[in-house]
Protein backbone atom coordinates (compact mmCIF):
# COMPACT_ATOMS: atom_id res chain seq x y z
CA UNK A 88 0.00 0.00 0.00
CA UNK A 89 2.90 2.35 0.72
CA UNK A 90 3.86 2.52 -2.93
CA UNK A 91 0.37 3.22 -4.31
CA UNK A 92 0.40 6.42 -6.34
CA UNK A 93 -2.25 8.84 -5.07
CA UNK A 94 -3.98 10.83 -7.83
CA UNK A 95 -6.17 12.96 -5.64
CA UNK A 96 -6.27 13.85 -1.95
CA UNK A 97 -9.40 15.01 -0.15
CA UNK A 98 -8.57 16.78 3.07
CA UNK A 99 -11.79 16.43 5.07
CA UNK A 100 -10.11 16.79 8.47
CA UNK A 101 -12.28 18.88 10.79
CA UNK A 102 -15.26 18.66 8.43
CA UNK A 103 -18.37 18.22 10.56
CA UNK A 104 -20.82 18.77 7.74
CA UNK A 105 -21.07 17.43 5.05
CA UNK A 106 -18.30 15.24 6.46
CA UNK A 107 -15.62 12.96 5.01
CA UNK A 108 -17.83 10.22 3.52
CA UNK A 109 -19.99 12.75 1.66
CA UNK A 110 -16.81 14.39 0.34
CA UNK A 111 -15.63 10.98 -0.88
CA UNK A 112 -18.96 10.26 -2.63
CA UNK A 113 -18.84 13.68 -4.31
CA UNK A 114 -15.27 13.15 -5.52
CA UNK A 115 -15.72 9.57 -6.69
CA UNK A 116 -18.59 10.69 -8.91
CA UNK A 117 -16.45 13.34 -10.60
CA UNK A 118 -13.15 11.55 -11.30
CA UNK A 119 -12.09 9.12 -14.06
CA UNK A 120 -12.21 5.35 -13.59
CA UNK A 121 -8.78 4.22 -12.33
CA UNK A 122 -8.22 7.29 -10.12
CA UNK A 123 -6.72 6.56 -6.72
CA UNK A 124 -8.16 8.81 -4.03
CA UNK A 125 -6.83 9.43 -0.54
CA UNK A 126 -9.41 10.64 1.99
CA UNK A 127 -8.04 12.34 5.10
CA UNK A 128 -10.39 12.28 8.07
CA UNK A 129 -10.02 13.20 11.73
CA UNK A 130 -13.21 11.25 12.55
CA UNK A 131 -12.42 7.69 13.66
CA UNK A 132 -15.83 6.54 12.39
CA UNK A 133 -14.74 7.18 8.80
CA UNK A 134 -12.32 4.24 9.03
CA UNK A 135 -15.37 1.97 9.28
CA UNK A 136 -17.97 3.92 7.28
CA UNK A 137 -15.89 4.70 4.21
CA UNK A 138 -14.59 1.15 3.57
CA UNK A 139 -18.13 -0.20 4.10
CA UNK A 140 -19.52 2.16 1.47
CA UNK A 141 -16.63 1.58 -0.95
CA UNK A 142 -17.21 -2.17 -0.80
CA UNK A 143 -20.98 -1.82 -1.08
CA UNK A 144 -20.80 0.17 -4.32
CA UNK A 145 -18.00 -1.99 -5.70
CA UNK A 146 -14.92 0.23 -5.78
CA UNK A 147 -11.52 -1.04 -4.64
CA UNK A 148 -10.68 -0.38 -1.01
CA UNK A 149 -6.88 -0.23 -0.89
CA UNK A 150 -6.29 0.41 2.79
CA UNK A 151 -6.00 2.74 5.75
CA UNK A 152 -2.92 4.55 7.06
CA UNK A 153 -2.67 6.09 10.52
CA UNK A 154 -1.62 9.73 10.63
CA UNK A 155 -1.03 12.03 13.55
CA UNK A 156 -4.58 12.52 14.84
CA UNK A 157 -6.15 11.52 11.55
CA UNK A 158 -6.59 8.60 9.18
CA UNK A 159 -5.95 8.25 5.48
CA UNK A 160 -8.35 5.98 3.60
CA UNK A 161 -7.24 4.95 0.13
CA UNK A 162 -9.64 3.88 -2.59
CA UNK A 163 -9.51 3.28 -6.33
CA UNK A 164 -12.48 4.04 -8.56
CA UNK A 165 -12.94 0.95 -10.70
CA UNK A 166 -16.27 1.44 -12.47
CA UNK B 167 -3.76 55.00 -7.75
CA UNK B 168 -7.37 53.77 -7.80
CA UNK B 169 -7.86 50.31 -6.33
CA UNK B 170 -10.42 48.30 -8.25
CA UNK B 171 -12.43 45.57 -6.56
CA UNK B 172 -14.56 43.23 -8.66
CA UNK B 173 -17.14 40.95 -7.01
CA UNK B 174 -18.59 38.23 -9.25
CA UNK B 175 -21.97 36.93 -8.08
CA UNK B 176 -24.70 38.97 -6.41
CA UNK B 177 -26.16 36.33 -4.10
CA UNK B 178 -25.85 36.10 -0.34
CA UNK B 179 -22.05 36.21 -0.04
CA UNK B 180 -21.35 38.71 -2.82
CA UNK B 181 -24.02 41.15 -1.69
CA UNK B 182 -22.85 41.14 1.94
CA UNK B 183 -19.21 41.66 0.93
CA UNK B 184 -20.17 44.54 -1.37
CA UNK B 185 -22.20 46.33 1.29
CA UNK B 186 -19.65 45.84 4.06
CA UNK B 187 -16.86 47.10 1.82
CA UNK B 188 -18.93 50.12 0.83
CA UNK B 189 -19.29 50.97 4.49
CA UNK B 190 -15.63 50.36 5.43
CA UNK B 191 -14.28 52.15 2.37
CA UNK B 192 -16.86 54.91 2.18
CA UNK B 193 -14.36 57.79 2.04
CA UNK B 194 -12.22 56.08 -0.57
CA UNK B 195 -15.26 55.36 -2.72
CA UNK B 196 -16.38 58.99 -2.58
CA UNK B 197 -12.92 60.25 -3.47
CA UNK B 198 -12.47 57.75 -6.27
CA UNK B 199 -9.50 55.99 -4.63
CA UNK B 200 -11.52 52.76 -4.62
CA UNK B 201 -14.01 51.46 -7.18
CA UNK B 202 -16.25 48.44 -6.51
CA UNK B 203 -17.87 46.65 -9.44
CA UNK B 204 -20.38 43.91 -8.72
CA UNK B 205 -21.00 41.65 -11.71
CA UNK B 206 -24.06 39.46 -11.45
CA UNK B 207 -26.32 37.60 -13.83
CA UNK B 208 -29.83 38.63 -12.85
CA UNK B 209 -31.81 41.66 -11.70
CA UNK B 210 -33.46 39.77 -8.85
CA UNK B 211 -32.06 38.61 -5.55
CA UNK B 212 -33.83 35.53 -4.25
CA UNK B 213 -33.82 34.38 -0.63
CA UNK B 214 -33.39 30.66 -1.26
CA UNK B 215 -34.29 29.29 2.21
CA UNK B 216 -37.74 30.72 1.48
CA UNK B 217 -38.34 27.95 -1.09
CA UNK B 218 -39.04 25.54 1.77
CA UNK B 219 -41.96 27.70 2.91
CA UNK B 220 -43.24 28.26 -0.63
CA UNK B 221 -43.70 24.47 -0.90
CA UNK B 222 -46.15 24.53 2.01
CA UNK B 223 -47.81 27.76 0.95
CA UNK B 224 -46.54 29.55 4.05
CA UNK B 225 -44.76 32.24 2.03
CA UNK B 226 -45.71 33.69 -1.34
CA UNK B 227 -42.95 33.80 -3.96
CA UNK B 228 -42.99 37.61 -4.13
CA UNK B 229 -42.04 37.76 -0.44
CA UNK B 230 -38.64 36.19 -1.08
CA UNK B 231 -37.56 38.22 -4.10
CA UNK B 232 -36.07 41.74 -4.13
CA UNK B 233 -34.38 43.82 -6.79
CA UNK B 234 -30.61 43.53 -6.43
CA UNK B 235 -30.21 47.24 -7.11
CA UNK B 236 -32.33 48.00 -4.02
CA UNK B 237 -30.06 45.87 -1.82
CA UNK B 238 -26.71 47.23 -2.97
CA UNK B 239 -25.10 50.37 -1.58
CA UNK B 240 -25.38 53.12 -4.24
CA UNK B 241 -21.59 53.55 -4.23
CA UNK B 242 -21.17 50.06 -5.67
CA UNK B 243 -21.52 49.77 -9.46
CA UNK B 244 -23.97 47.00 -10.27
CA UNK B 245 -23.43 45.31 -13.62
CA UNK B 246 -26.09 42.79 -14.62
CA UNK B 247 -24.20 40.88 -17.28
CA UNK B 248 -22.97 37.33 -16.59
CA UNK B 249 -19.22 36.82 -16.25
CA UNK B 250 -18.04 34.37 -18.89
CA UNK B 251 -14.28 34.37 -18.23
CA UNK B 252 -12.11 35.11 -15.24
CA UNK B 253 -8.50 35.65 -16.26
CA UNK B 254 -6.52 35.48 -13.05
CA UNK B 255 -3.14 35.91 -14.73
CA UNK B 256 -4.17 39.24 -16.24
CA UNK B 257 -6.62 40.33 -13.50
CA UNK B 258 -9.59 40.71 -15.83
CA UNK B 259 -13.21 39.52 -15.78
CA UNK B 260 -14.99 39.37 -19.13
CA UNK B 261 -18.78 39.48 -19.33
CA UNK B 262 -21.23 37.97 -21.83
CA UNK B 263 -21.70 41.27 -23.67
CA UNK B 264 -17.92 41.50 -24.10
CA UNK B 265 -17.12 44.12 -21.46
CA UNK B 266 -13.84 43.74 -19.61
CA UNK B 267 -13.37 44.65 -15.96
CA UNK B 268 -9.86 44.82 -14.61
CA UNK B 269 -9.26 44.38 -10.90
CA UNK B 270 -6.69 44.70 -8.17
CA UNK B 271 -8.80 42.44 -5.96
CA UNK B 272 -11.36 39.85 -7.01
CA UNK B 273 -14.07 38.16 -4.93
CA UNK B 274 -15.59 35.04 -6.50
CA UNK B 275 -19.06 34.44 -5.05
CA UNK B 276 -20.83 32.61 -7.86
CA UNK B 277 -22.60 30.05 -5.68
CA UNK B 278 -23.78 26.63 -6.81
CA UNK B 279 -26.50 25.40 -9.15
CA UNK B 280 -28.53 22.24 -9.47
CA UNK B 281 -27.68 19.83 -12.29
CA UNK B 282 -30.58 17.35 -12.48
CA UNK B 283 -29.31 16.29 -15.92
CA UNK B 284 -26.41 14.51 -14.18
CA UNK B 285 -28.73 11.71 -13.04
CA UNK B 286 -30.70 10.00 -15.82
CA UNK B 287 -34.46 10.40 -15.38
CA UNK B 288 -34.23 12.92 -12.56
CA UNK B 289 -35.53 15.88 -14.50
CA UNK B 290 -38.53 13.98 -15.85
CA UNK B 291 -39.28 11.83 -12.84
CA UNK B 292 -38.77 14.01 -9.79
CA UNK B 293 -39.83 17.17 -8.08
CA UNK B 294 -37.34 19.46 -6.35
CA UNK B 295 -37.60 22.67 -4.35
CA UNK B 296 -34.12 24.11 -4.86
CA UNK B 297 -35.34 26.82 -7.21
CA UNK B 298 -38.48 28.92 -7.24
CA UNK B 299 -40.12 27.17 -10.18
CA UNK B 300 -39.51 23.77 -8.57
CA UNK B 301 -40.89 24.91 -5.20
CA UNK B 302 -44.08 26.25 -6.81
CA UNK B 303 -44.57 23.09 -8.85
CA UNK B 304 -44.15 20.92 -5.77
CA UNK B 305 -46.59 23.13 -3.83
CA UNK B 306 -49.21 22.68 -6.55
CA UNK B 307 -48.63 18.93 -6.74
CA UNK B 308 -48.90 18.49 -2.97
CA UNK B 309 -52.22 20.31 -2.97
CA UNK B 310 -53.67 17.65 -5.24
CA UNK B 311 -51.80 14.64 -3.82
CA UNK B 312 -54.31 12.02 -2.76
CA UNK B 313 -52.03 9.47 -1.12
CA UNK B 314 -49.15 7.05 -1.61
CA UNK B 315 -45.44 6.99 -0.96
CA UNK B 316 -43.49 10.25 -1.02
CA UNK B 317 -39.77 9.57 -1.28
CA UNK B 318 -37.12 12.17 -0.48
CA UNK B 319 -33.75 11.52 -2.10
CA UNK B 320 -30.57 13.56 -2.09
CA UNK B 321 -27.88 14.07 -4.73
CA UNK B 322 -24.26 14.79 -3.83
CA UNK B 323 -22.97 17.44 -3.44
CA UNK B 324 -25.83 19.69 -2.41
CA UNK B 325 -26.28 22.97 -0.59
CA UNK B 326 -28.13 23.40 2.68
CA UNK B 327 -27.72 19.90 4.07
CA UNK B 328 -30.65 20.39 6.46
CA UNK B 329 -33.33 21.41 3.94
CA UNK B 330 -34.31 17.84 2.91
CA UNK B 331 -34.72 16.87 6.57
CA UNK B 332 -36.76 20.00 7.26
CA UNK B 333 -38.92 19.22 4.23
CA UNK B 334 -39.61 15.73 5.56
CA UNK B 335 -40.67 16.96 8.99
CA UNK B 336 -42.84 19.63 7.38
CA UNK B 337 -44.43 17.10 5.00
CA UNK B 338 -45.44 15.13 8.07
CA UNK B 339 -47.12 18.15 9.66
CA UNK B 340 -48.68 19.14 6.34
CA UNK B 341 -50.43 15.80 5.90
CA UNK B 342 -51.26 15.65 9.59
CA UNK B 343 -53.09 18.96 9.27
CA UNK B 344 -54.90 17.66 6.23
CA UNK B 345 -55.88 14.50 8.17
CA UNK B 346 -54.13 12.34 5.57
CA UNK B 347 -51.39 10.58 7.54
CA UNK B 348 -53.17 7.26 7.08
CA UNK B 349 -52.92 7.66 3.29
CA UNK B 350 -49.36 8.95 2.99
CA UNK B 351 -46.09 7.10 3.58
CA UNK B 352 -43.01 9.28 3.96
CA UNK B 353 -39.71 7.66 2.94
CA UNK B 354 -36.54 9.60 3.63
CA UNK B 355 -33.13 8.60 2.29
CA UNK B 356 -29.62 9.87 2.91
CA UNK B 357 -26.32 9.40 1.03
CA UNK B 358 -24.17 8.38 4.01
CA UNK B 359 -24.76 5.85 6.77
CA UNK B 360 -26.89 8.04 9.02
CA UNK B 361 -29.86 10.38 8.67
CA UNK B 362 -27.84 13.57 8.57
CA UNK B 363 -24.19 14.52 8.18
CA UNK B 364 -24.18 16.02 11.68
CA UNK B 365 -24.17 13.00 13.96
CA UNK B 366 -26.07 14.63 16.85
CA UNK B 367 -28.79 15.78 14.43
CA UNK B 368 -28.97 12.27 13.04
CA UNK B 369 -29.16 10.71 16.52
CA UNK B 370 -31.98 13.05 17.43
CA UNK B 371 -33.84 12.32 14.19
CA UNK B 372 -33.98 8.52 14.51
CA UNK B 373 -36.51 8.36 17.40
CA UNK B 374 -38.45 11.27 15.87
CA UNK B 375 -38.85 9.40 12.60
CA UNK B 376 -39.71 6.19 14.42
CA UNK B 377 -42.41 7.81 16.52
CA UNK B 378 -43.89 9.51 13.45
CA UNK B 379 -43.73 6.39 11.30
CA UNK B 380 -41.38 8.03 8.77
CA UNK B 381 -39.46 5.27 6.99
CA UNK B 382 -35.82 5.75 6.07
CA UNK B 383 -32.89 4.24 4.25
CA UNK B 384 -29.25 5.28 4.44
CA UNK B 385 -26.31 4.78 2.05
CA UNK B 386 -28.69 5.80 -0.69
CA UNK B 387 -27.09 7.48 -3.71
CA UNK B 388 -29.25 7.86 -6.80
CA UNK B 389 -27.87 6.34 -9.97
CA UNK B 390 -30.93 6.63 -12.20
CA UNK B 391 -34.66 7.22 -12.06
CA UNK B 392 -37.19 5.33 -14.16
CA UNK B 393 -40.07 7.83 -14.38
CA UNK B 394 -42.35 5.37 -16.21
CA UNK B 395 -42.03 2.66 -13.55
CA UNK B 396 -41.59 5.22 -10.74
CA UNK B 397 -38.44 3.60 -9.43
CA UNK B 398 -35.17 5.03 -8.12
CA UNK B 399 -32.08 2.83 -8.59
CA UNK B 400 -29.03 3.48 -6.44
CA UNK B 401 -25.26 3.17 -6.72
CA UNK B 402 -25.51 0.76 -3.80
CA UNK B 403 -27.75 -1.58 -5.81
CA UNK B 404 -31.13 -0.99 -4.17
CA UNK B 405 -34.43 0.04 -5.75
CA UNK B 406 -37.13 2.26 -4.32
CA UNK B 407 -40.68 2.63 -5.65
CA UNK B 408 -42.44 5.94 -5.22
CA UNK B 409 -45.67 7.71 -6.01
CA UNK B 410 -44.17 11.17 -5.62
CA UNK B 411 -40.43 11.73 -5.67
CA UNK B 412 -38.77 14.82 -4.22
CA UNK B 413 -35.14 14.55 -5.25
CA UNK B 414 -32.52 17.15 -4.43
CA UNK B 415 -30.42 17.21 -7.60
CA UNK B 416 -26.62 17.10 -7.36
CA UNK B 417 -24.94 20.51 -7.61
CA UNK B 418 -22.11 22.09 -9.55
CA UNK B 419 -20.44 25.46 -9.34
CA UNK B 420 -20.97 28.19 -11.90
CA UNK B 421 -20.06 27.59 -15.55
CA UNK B 422 -17.71 30.60 -15.54
CA UNK B 423 -15.54 28.84 -12.94
CA UNK B 424 -15.34 25.73 -15.13
CA UNK B 425 -14.70 27.71 -18.32
CA UNK B 426 -11.96 29.74 -16.61
CA UNK B 427 -10.06 26.61 -15.55
CA UNK B 428 -10.62 27.32 -11.88
CA UNK B 429 -12.13 23.94 -10.97
CA UNK B 430 -13.61 21.17 -13.17
CA UNK B 431 -16.89 20.87 -11.28
CA UNK B 432 -17.08 24.57 -10.52
CA UNK B 433 -15.56 24.30 -7.03
CA UNK B 434 -12.69 26.73 -6.61
CA UNK B 435 -9.64 25.73 -4.58
CA UNK B 436 -9.78 27.91 -1.46
CA UNK B 437 -7.55 28.24 1.59
CA UNK B 438 -9.86 27.31 4.45
CA UNK B 439 -8.71 30.14 6.74
CA UNK B 440 -7.53 32.92 4.42
CA UNK B 441 -10.26 32.28 1.81
CA UNK B 442 -7.74 32.95 -0.96
CA UNK B 443 -7.42 30.99 -4.19
CA UNK B 444 -4.23 29.01 -4.87
CA UNK B 445 -1.25 31.21 -5.68
CA UNK B 446 -3.44 34.22 -6.47
CA UNK B 447 -2.96 36.50 -3.52
CA UNK B 448 -5.57 38.98 -4.78
CA UNK B 449 -8.37 36.45 -5.40
CA UNK B 450 -10.82 35.67 -2.60
CA UNK B 451 -13.49 32.96 -2.79
CA UNK B 452 -16.62 32.70 -0.62
CA UNK B 453 -19.84 30.77 -0.25
CA UNK B 454 -21.03 27.68 -2.07
CA UNK B 455 -18.35 27.83 -4.75
CA UNK B 456 -15.37 27.19 -2.44
CA UNK B 457 -13.97 23.67 -2.29
CA UNK B 458 -13.71 23.81 1.50
CA UNK B 459 -15.30 20.65 2.95
CA UNK B 460 -17.93 22.57 4.86
CA UNK B 461 -21.72 23.06 4.59
CA UNK B 462 -22.79 25.02 1.55
CA UNK B 463 -25.10 27.37 3.43
CA UNK B 464 -26.10 31.00 3.52
CA UNK B 465 -24.64 31.32 7.00
CA UNK B 466 -21.30 30.02 5.71
CA UNK B 467 -21.36 32.58 2.89
CA UNK B 468 -22.32 35.28 5.39
CA UNK B 469 -19.48 34.58 7.87
CA UNK B 470 -16.98 34.23 5.06
CA UNK B 471 -18.19 37.54 3.59
CA UNK B 472 -17.53 39.21 6.95
CA UNK B 473 -13.96 37.88 6.92
CA UNK B 474 -13.24 38.86 3.32
CA UNK B 475 -14.66 42.37 3.78
CA UNK B 476 -12.43 42.82 6.85
CA UNK B 477 -9.38 41.46 5.08
CA UNK B 478 -9.84 43.53 1.94
CA UNK B 479 -10.51 46.71 3.90
CA UNK B 480 -7.39 46.18 6.00
CA UNK B 481 -5.26 45.29 2.99
CA UNK B 482 -6.37 48.46 1.21
CA UNK B 483 -6.30 50.82 4.20
CA UNK B 484 -3.46 49.36 6.26
CA UNK B 485 -1.46 47.25 3.83
CA UNK B 486 -2.03 43.95 5.68
CA UNK B 487 -4.83 41.83 7.14
CA UNK B 488 -5.02 39.30 9.93
CA UNK B 489 -8.72 38.28 10.20
CA UNK B 490 -9.22 34.59 9.36
CA UNK B 491 -12.24 32.33 8.86
CA UNK B 492 -12.64 29.80 11.69
CA UNK B 493 -15.13 27.54 9.88
CA UNK B 494 -18.21 28.92 11.61
CA UNK B 495 -21.58 27.67 10.34
CA UNK B 496 -24.96 28.30 11.97
CA UNK B 497 -28.19 26.52 11.02
CA UNK B 498 -31.74 26.80 12.22
CA UNK B 499 -33.47 23.49 11.47
CA UNK B 500 -37.25 23.29 11.23
CA UNK B 501 -38.52 20.12 12.92
CA UNK B 502 -42.10 20.63 11.71
CA UNK B 503 -44.54 23.55 11.45
CA UNK B 504 -44.27 24.43 15.16
CA UNK B 505 -40.70 23.90 16.37
CA UNK B 506 -37.10 24.22 15.26
CA UNK B 507 -33.64 23.41 16.56
CA UNK B 508 -30.40 25.31 16.16
CA UNK B 509 -26.87 24.14 15.60
CA UNK B 510 -23.51 25.85 15.20
CA UNK B 511 -20.01 24.53 14.74
CA UNK B 512 -16.61 25.51 13.41
CA UNK B 513 -13.35 23.79 12.47
CA UNK B 514 -12.60 23.03 16.12
CA UNK B 515 -15.98 22.84 17.84
CA UNK B 516 -18.31 19.97 16.99
CA UNK B 517 -22.05 20.62 16.67
CA UNK B 518 -24.36 20.25 19.65
CA UNK B 519 -27.98 20.90 18.62
CA UNK B 520 -30.32 22.71 20.99
CA UNK B 521 -33.55 20.94 22.02
CA UNK B 522 -36.30 21.88 19.52
CA UNK B 523 -38.56 24.68 20.69
CA UNK B 524 -41.20 27.08 19.48
CA UNK B 525 -38.86 29.96 20.22
CA UNK B 526 -36.24 28.66 17.77
CA UNK B 527 -38.94 28.18 15.15
CA UNK B 528 -40.00 31.81 15.57
CA UNK B 529 -36.37 32.85 15.34
CA UNK B 530 -36.05 31.05 12.02
CA UNK B 531 -39.23 32.74 10.77
CA UNK B 532 -37.89 36.05 12.07
CA UNK B 533 -34.58 35.56 10.31
CA UNK B 534 -36.44 34.89 7.05
CA UNK B 535 -37.46 38.58 7.24
CA UNK B 536 -34.25 39.89 8.77
CA UNK B 537 -32.28 38.37 5.90
CA UNK B 538 -32.77 41.58 3.93
CA UNK B 539 -30.85 43.41 6.67
CA UNK B 540 -28.08 40.79 6.53
CA UNK B 541 -27.79 41.21 2.79
CA UNK B 542 -27.43 44.96 3.30
CA UNK B 543 -24.55 44.32 5.71
CA UNK B 544 -26.47 45.61 8.73
CA UNK B 545 -27.05 42.37 10.66
Ligand SMILES: Cc1cc2nc3c(=O)[nH]c(=O)nc-3n(C[C@H](O)[C@H](O)[C@H](O)COP(=O)(O)OP(=O)(O)OC[C@H]3O[C@@H](n4cnc5c(N)ncnc54)[C@H](O)[C@@H]3O)c2cc1C
Pocket residue numbers: 174175176177178179180205206207208213214215216217218247248249250275276277278295296297325326329420421422452453454455462463464465466467496497498
Ligand atom coordinates in the same frame (compact mmCIF):
# COMPACT_ATOMS: atom_id res chain seq x y z
C1 LIG C 1 -34.30 25.17 -0.35
C2 LIG C 1 -33.10 25.81 0.25
C3 LIG C 1 -33.06 26.06 1.62
C4 LIG C 1 -31.96 26.66 2.19
N1 LIG C 1 -31.97 26.89 3.54
C5 LIG C 1 -30.90 27.45 4.13
C6 LIG C 1 -30.91 27.73 5.52
O1 LIG C 1 -31.89 27.47 6.23
N2 LIG C 1 -29.79 28.27 6.08
C7 LIG C 1 -28.70 28.57 5.32
O2 LIG C 1 -27.71 29.06 5.89
N3 LIG C 1 -28.66 28.33 3.99
C8 LIG C 1 -29.73 27.79 3.37
N4 LIG C 1 -29.71 27.55 2.01
C9 LIG C 1 -28.46 27.74 1.25
C10 LIG C 1 -28.15 29.16 0.84
O3 LIG C 1 -29.22 29.74 0.15
C11 LIG C 1 -26.89 29.19 -0.04
O4 LIG C 1 -25.90 28.37 0.53
C12 LIG C 1 -26.36 30.60 -0.18
O5 LIG C 1 -27.24 31.36 -0.95
C13 LIG C 1 -24.96 30.61 -0.79
O6 LIG C 1 -24.54 31.91 -1.00
P1 LIG C 1 -23.56 32.24 -2.23
O7 LIG C 1 -23.35 33.71 -2.20
O8 LIG C 1 -22.39 31.35 -2.21
O9 LIG C 1 -24.39 31.81 -3.52
P2 LIG C 1 -25.84 32.41 -4.07
O10 LIG C 1 -26.52 33.08 -2.96
O11 LIG C 1 -26.44 31.28 -4.75
O12 LIG C 1 -25.32 33.50 -5.07
C14 LIG C 1 -24.54 33.24 -6.21
C15 LIG C 1 -24.87 34.32 -7.22
O13 LIG C 1 -23.93 34.29 -8.28
C16 LIG C 1 -24.62 34.49 -9.49
N5 LIG C 1 -23.82 33.97 -10.60
C17 LIG C 1 -23.58 32.66 -10.89
N6 LIG C 1 -22.82 32.60 -11.99
C18 LIG C 1 -22.56 33.87 -12.38
C19 LIG C 1 -21.84 34.44 -13.47
N7 LIG C 1 -21.25 33.69 -14.38
N8 LIG C 1 -21.77 35.78 -13.57
C20 LIG C 1 -22.39 36.58 -12.66
N9 LIG C 1 -23.10 36.09 -11.62
C21 LIG C 1 -23.17 34.75 -11.50
C22 LIG C 1 -25.94 33.74 -9.25
O14 LIG C 1 -26.93 34.12 -10.14
C23 LIG C 1 -26.25 34.15 -7.84
O15 LIG C 1 -26.95 35.35 -7.80
C24 LIG C 1 -30.83 27.00 1.39
C25 LIG C 1 -30.87 26.78 0.01
C26 LIG C 1 -31.98 26.19 -0.56
C27 LIG C 1 -32.02 25.97 -2.04
